[in-house]
Amino acid sequence: QEQLVATGGAVVQPGGSLRLSCAASGFDLNIYNIGWFREAPGKEREGVSRLTTSAETFYAESVKGRFSVSRDNIKGTVYLEMNDLKVEDTAVYYCTAGIYRDDDFTWALYDYWGQGTQVTVSS
Secondary structure, three states: OOEEEEEOOOEEOOOOOEEEEEEEEOOOHHHOEEEEEEEOOOOOOEEEEEEOOOOOEEEOOOOOOOEEEEEEOOOOEEEEEEOOOOHHHOEEEEEEEEOOOOOOOOHHHOOEEOOOEEEEEOO
């Protein structure tokens, strides 16, 4: 069964750090473009970061300089390193994988969507 699983969400204090992981089963994540999205209560889904198969990275303005996306080709896992977390980063974070390159954080363009992992930033 083909599945994408995001893990690593937790409760963290403002200024703290977290690393989210995204792993696939049933298919090779290394050949897919990756998108990270988040959804906070009462807000629209927001694109956070993109990682292409050619290792290009893109970030939303709200996370630029604080978040970093990377891929471990040996493990077939993608990571979202989040530093200096703010209360407004609180959301469910989703990883997505798609064959086609996404140039504009387009959720529907992806082929696989993880189940989401909760990140709560609170003092």
